[in-house]
Amino acid sequence: MNPNPQIIVLDAGGQYCHLEARKVRDLGVYAEVRESETPAAELRGAKGLIVSGGPSSVYDPGSPTVDPAIFSSGQAVLGICYGQQVMAHLLGGKVHKGVKGEYGLATLELEETADPMFAGLSGRQQIWMSHRDVVETVPQGFQVAGHTDTCAVAAMASSARKLYGVQFHPEVVHTARGREYLSNFVFRVCGCRKDWDPRHRVPLIEQEIRDCVGRRKVFFFVSGGVDSSVAFTLARRALGPERVRGVYVDTGLMREGETDFVRSIAGLEVEDAQREFLAALEGSTEPERKRHIIGEEFVLVQERVIERQHLVNEDWMLGQGTIYPDTIESGGTAKAALIKTHHNRVAGIQRLIASGRIVEPLKSFYKDEVREVGRELGLPAELLDRHPFPGPGLAIRCLCSDRNAGVEATADGWLIPLRSVGVQGDERSYKPVLAIDALDMARATELTNRLSYMNRVIAGVRTRLAVSAMRVRACSLTAERIGRLRRADGIVRRLSHESGYDRRVWQFPVILIPLGTQEAPDSVVLRPVDSVDGMTAQSMEMDPELLARMCAELLTDSAVAGVFYDLTHKPPGTIEWE
Ligand code: XMP
Numbered sequence: 001m002n003p004n005p006q007i008i009v010l011d012a013g014g015q016y017c018h019l020e021a022r023k024v025r026d027l028g029v030y031a032e033v034r035e036s037e038t039p040a041a042e043l044r045g046a047k048g049l050i051v052s053g054g055p056s057s058v059y060d061p062g063s064p065t066v067d068p069a070i071f072s073s074g075q076a077v078l079g080i081c082y083g084q085q086v087m088a089h090l091l092g093g094k095v096h097k098g099v100k101g102e103y104g105l106a107t108l109e110l111e112e113t114a115d116p117m118f119a120g121l122s123g124r125q126q127i128w129m130s131h132r133d134v135v136e137t138v139p140q141g142f143q144v145a146g147h148t149d150t151c152a153v154a155a156m157a158s159s160a161r162k163l164y165g166v167q168f169h170p171e172v173v174h175t176a177r178g179r180e181y182l183s184n185f186v187f188r189v190c191g192c193r194k195d196w197d198p199r200h201r202v203p204l205i206e207q208e209i210r211d212c213v214g215r216r217k218v219f220f221f222v223s224g225g226v227d228s229s230v231a232f233t234l235a236r237r238a239l240g241p242e243r244v245r246g247v248y249v250d251t252g253l254m255r256e257g258e259t260d261f262v263r264s265i266a267g268l269e270v271e272d273a274q275r276e277f278l279a280a281l282e283g284s285t286e287p288e289r290k291r292h293i294i295g296e297e298f299v300l301v302q303e304r305v306i307e308r309q310h311l312v313n314e315d316w317m318l319g320q321g322t323i324y325p326d327t328i329e330s331g332g333t334a335k336a337a338l339i340k341t342h343h344n345r346v347a348g349i350q351r352l353i354a355s356g357r358i359v360e361p362l363k364s365f366y367k368d369e370v371r372e373v374g375r376e377l378g379l380p381a382e383l384l385d386r387h388p389f390p391g392p393g394l395a396i397r398c399l400c401s402d403r404n405a406g407v408e409a410t411a412d413g414w415l416i417p418l419r420s421v422g423v424q425g426d427e428r429s430y431k432p433v434l435a436i437d438a439l440d441m442a443r444a445t446e447l448t449n450r451l452s453y454m455n456r457v458i459a460g461v462r463t464r465l466a467v468s469a470m471r472v473r474a475c476s477l478t479a480e481r482i483g484r485l486r487r488a489d490g491i492v493r494r495l496s497h498e499s500g501y502d503r504r505v506w507q508f509p510v511i512l513i514p515l516g517t518q519e520a521p522d523s524v525v526l527r528p529v530d531s532v533d534g535m536t537a538q539s540m541e542m543d544p545e546l547l548a549r550m551c552a553e554l555l556t557d558s559a560v561a562g563v564f565y566d567l568t569h570k571p572p573g574t575i576e577w578e
Contacts, residue, residue, distance in 0.1 A: 001204070002364050005032040006192040008046040012036045012064040012082050013054015018325050019171045019532065020050055020080065022366045023179070028194035029186050032364075033324075040069035048076040048190030051083030053169060057133050058082075058089040059097055065090070076162035076189045078117075081131055084156065084165030091139035091163075101132035105174060108154050110146035115159045116188035118145060121180055127154070128174035131167060162189055172532075198369035199376040205361050206238035212317075212359050213238075219245040219311050220319040221302060223391065224254075224262040226384055227321030227362060230374040232265075234361050235319050237377070241267050244319070245309070249301050251277045251294070253393030253482065256490035265383070273301045277395075281477045285400035287419060287430060287578035290477070294392040299346050306348040317357040318349060323370060325533075327363050367533075387507045388534065396578040397511045398485050400476045407470060407515075412436070412447055414467045415454065418513055422455025422572040431455050433513075435467050435564065441539060444567035455572040462551040463562030464520055470561060473521055475514045481522065484559060485512040488524045491553045499546050506531040511577045516561030524554050527566040529575055537570040 007024045009031060011017040017033050024031035034043070036051065043049060049070055056063035068090045070077055079087035085095045108127040110118060127148070135153040138144055142163070146155035154167045164185065170178035186192045209218075218235050222228045232246045248262045252274030262268055280297050284290050306312055352358060362370055374384045390396060399418055408415040412434060419430040433456045434447060444457035460467050475481065489510040496502040511525040526547075531537035542565075551563045566573065 001208075003030045003195045004045050005030050006047045006195065007031040007050060007186060007190065008038075008043055008048075009033045009050045009052055010036040010038065010066055010070075010083075011054075012052045012066075012086065013056060016054060016080070016169070016171065017052035018366070020052055020182075022368065023171045023182055024050075024186055025196055025366070025369070027179075027183055027186055028196050029192045030196040036064040036066050038067070040067045040073050043070060043075070044073065046075065047192050048078070048185065050185075051077065051079040051086055053081030053083060053130070056082060057097060058085050058095050059133075071161070071163060074162075076185065077164070078185050078189075079163075079165040080171070081167060081169060084153075084167055085133055085135055087163065087165050088135040088137075088139055088142075088153075088156070091142075093135055093139035093142065094137040096134050096136040098132040098134060102129045102150055103131075104129065106148045106151070106154075106168070108146050108148055108168060110155060111144075113143075113145060113157070115145070115157055117157060117159075117164050117181075117184050118155070119184055119188060121177060121184070126174070126176040127168035127178075128172050129168050134167065135165070164189070198365060198372045202234070202373060202376050205234055205373070209235055209238040209359060209361050213243075216315055216317050216357075217243045217245070218317045218319040218359055219247065219309070220321075221305075222246045222248050222262070222265070222268055222321075224248060224258060224265075225321075225389065226367070226374065226386060227323050227370055229265055229321070229383055230370050230377065230379065231319055231321035231361050232268075233377050233379060234373070235359065236267060245269065245311075247271050247305050249273055249298065249305075251297070251393055252479075253277060253294070253395045255389065255394065255493070256486050261382075271301060271305055273297070276301065278477070278479055278482075281395060283476050285402040285474075285476050287396070287399075287421065290395055290400075290578065291392055294395055298391075302346045303348060306346070312348045312351055316352075317359050318352045319359045319361075322360040322363050324362075324364050324366055385503075387502070387505070390576060394482055394485050394489070395477060396576055397489075397509055398477055398481055399511065399513045399577060401472050401474050401514050403472075404474050405472045407435070407467060407472070409468065410434070412451065413457070416513075416515060417472050418515070420456050420577045421574050422568075423570065423574050424455070424572050428574070429455065433458055435460055436567075437467075439565055439567070441541070441567050444539075445569065448568055448572055456566065456568045456577075457573075458525055458564040458566050458568075461526075461547060461563045461565050462555060463523070463564075464555070465517065465561065467562070470515050470517065470523070473514050473516075475521070481512060484522060484557065485510070487557065488512065488554055488560070492526065492550055495546065495550050495553070499543070501528075501542065501546060505529065505540055506537070507534070507575060509576060511566075513564075513577075516559075520559055520561035522559055523562045523564060524560055525564045525566055525577070526550065527575070527577075529570070531570075531575070534575060537575050539567050539569055539573075 170181035529537040
């Protein structure tokens with residue numbers, strides 16, 4: 001059993017709430033996330049509440065709100081960004097509806113005060129802002145605690161009632177002293193004590209698995225990623241290897257060396273489905289159709305494994321590596337839902353879920369905490385520190401085309417008639433790609449802001465011929481092209497690893513696009529990104545010398561016409577290309 005949360009984060013809009021809860025847990029205090037509108041009576045057990053940031057305006061119809069009774073419950077409340085605005089709005093202050101907003105670094109001037117929330121923090125300091133609206137007038141009983149050049153109420157306090165608001169984001173690394181704000185709130189204001197260290201929880205998780213499973217057995221579909229591998233290992237330790245089975249499906253769409261690597265995880269069986277996946281994908285060029293086929297194929301293979309091994313009879317339960325953000329609807333990435341649908345659609349699995357025969361030992365942990373648990377279990381760093389890799393594998397990094405077409409000259413660069421995905425709001429859209437000739441991130445950002453007919457900008461780094469002379473050619477997924485991409489990806493991974501670059505990037509997809517000539521029909525795109533959780537991402541720069549080495553080695557493949565660099569941030573360019 002987990003401790004009762006001492007801090008509850010009320011979710012007013014997606015990604016921020018999880019980062020806030022995670023940062024509180026990093027301080028050694030157990031925190032959980034709840035819906036923003038949870039009635040105050042259900043939150044009484046916590047010592048403090050955080051109302052999270054979010055993208056809405058308090059004036060938008062249906063925007064998230066909180067039960068106003070939380071402000072008179074005697075509990076301490078910290079409103080962050082949108083959370084501060086909701087607090088001000090509900091308590092009689094005034095929120096000004098901004099038009100342009102303020103995004104990025106700013107300098108906060110924090111007043112000298114005796115309030116424990118701001119202890120040791122007065123003076124000028126760097127903060128990170130991301131907002132449109134601002135609090136214009138604080139509610140009665142509140143003081144302005146800090147301001148910036150453009151934001152008059154960057155922090156506010158009602159010390160007597162232990163109610164606080166900050167317009168900036170203390171949970172992000174760019175707020176220099178963010179951790180101290182959260183620590184002051186958690187320890188000095190709320191009086192929490194340390195009760196959380198994921199590493200100490202290993203024996204408790206194992207006991208929970210034993211209690212849940214009883215005399216039955218457990219099977220897992222393991223992807224080779226961190227979560228399912230740690231969950232599988234925990235179950236084997238808790239129940240003994242003879243009562244736990246793990247199956248890894250080799251789709252043939254994996255990276256170089258992946259299947260051998262997965263085999264080295266003790267006790268995993270490999271189901272070879274390479275031929276089926278490739279056959280099912282043959283001839284398909286449309287991105288969403290490719291994803292769909294892969295999802296369907298997973299269902300078929302999993303069903304086959306379940307039938308063959310009689311895993312639906314009463315003796316068996318299904319183990320899953322579900323982690324905390326996946327269990328909360330607004331928190332997981334859109335993809336988490338997508339992956340789950342595929343798995344849940346397997347009839348056998350659905351029966352198991354319906355009868356409650358599911359074990360999810362990591363369902364209250366964040367990714368970083370899963371890594372800590374994994375380290376405690378002695379799993380190799382090579383496994384725990386891996387970058388995320390999408391379930392559909394190299395297939396969604398190997399672009400296809402249903403026609404032959406030339407590139408189009410525009411005033412801003414060359415428009416490449418490929419379909420690559422982007423996001424704006426909740427919308428995913430497929431649009432062509434713009435190629436420019438310089439590695440100029442500022443220009444790329446300006447172009448993506450200005451031109452709505454594309455959502456991605458790439459720069460030619462080294463090409464065998466001018467981009468203007470290249471063509472997109474009709475092609476689909478073939479073993480040959482997947483092999484080409486796998487080799488390119490292998491080169492990039494090896495050089496990133498040797499240079500230490502892989503520890504600085506969050507994820508580094510390598511994409512094959514059918515752009516080139518008859519002799520050299522494909523090009524390679526490098527997409528190193530920095531991110532916290534994959535929801536947003538920044539294109540990342542690379543040391544020119546390392547980039548030159550990558551290009552030289554990639555171009556030793558005579559079928560590769562050129563190497564490009566993706567300069568697009570997310571939004572609008574998603575991390576993956578399909
Ligand atoms: P995007 O491309 O949406 O990706 O910016 C965000 C994160 O999600 C990963 N991703 C997936 N993971 N199955 C997965 O297991 C998928 O279908 C999938 N699609 C994207 C992506 O690698 C990135 O980390």
